[in-house]
Amino acid sequence: MIRDLVMRRATVDDAAALAQIHMEARAAAMPWLAVVHTPDEVFQYFRQVVIPGSDVWLAASPAGIAGFSARLGNELDHLYVAVPFWRQGVGAALLKMAMLTVPRLQLWTFQRNSGARQFYEGHGFTAVAFTDGTENEEREPDVRYRWEEPYDHA
Numbered sequence: 835m836i837r838d839l840v841m842r843r844a845t846v847d848d849a850a851a852l853a854q855i856h857m858e859a860r861a862a863a864m865p866w867l868a869v870v871h872t873p874d875e876v877f878q879y880f881r882q883v884v885i886p887g888s889d890v891w892l893a894a895s896p897a898g899i900a901g902f903s904a905r906l907g908n909e910l911d912h913l914y915v916a917v918p919f920w921r922q923g924v925g926a927a928l929l930k931m932a933m934l935t936v937p938r939l940q941l942w943t944f945q946r947n948s949g950a951r952q953f954y955e956g957h958g959f960t961a962v963a964f965t966d967g968t969e970n971e972e973r974e975p976d977v978r979y980r981w982e983e984p985y986d987h988a
């Protein structure tokens with residue numbers, strides 16, 4: 835468990851670092867996934883679309899940015915942890931922040947991404963739909979997950 839994380843909102847100055855984490859984490863977790871964008875396209879996407887348009891939080895460690903999440907309303911669009919920081923609680927810290935902010939969340943992940951699926955299911959997310967991948971850019975079957983805050987009867 836990593837202890838000295840600081841959570842802060844991302845700015846456009848973080849775009850290059852977030853794009854790098856996104857590309858490296860995807861390649862490491864999903865080496866079978868089609869790469870459909872150049873590194874510059876990914877950078878521009880983070881700089882022009884994701885960071886200005888979503889609620890983007892990053893976990894900063896003394897060794898650099900450890901991971902980030904991007905939420906738009908109830909949609910968790912991105913959750914990526916830098917590969918050297920995997921399985922030290924960074925993803926859980928980012929996900930728990932999002933779960934404290936809104937009472938329900940939904941997201942897409944790829945069906946073959948078994949690590950992410952175990953991660954989300956461990957945090958109470960339920961698979962609610964499966965696709966054959968024809969609607970996504972990578973043409974890879976994906977799965978829809980949902981989480982809802984338990985109703986407090988007290």
Ligand SMILES: CC(C)(COP(=O)(O)OP(=O)(O)OC[C@H]1O[C@@H](n2cnc3c(N)ncnc32)[C@H](O)[C@@H]1OP(=O)(O)O)[C@@H](O)C(=O)NCCC(=O)NCCS
Binds near residue numbers: 863914921
């Ligand atoms: C999925 C991801 C966000 C998890 O972040 P993390 O910081 O490594 O996760 P945490 O340390 O908070 O939680 C670890 C737990 O999640 C599950 N988990 C995470 N990665 C796993 C893997 N590769 N295989 C199996 N279980 C995994 C396990 O339950 C694990 O607990 P354990 O280490 O005690 O077995 C991270 O691996 C990642 O960035 N992956 C690539 C990008 C991605 O798939 N993002 C999500 C889909 S958009």
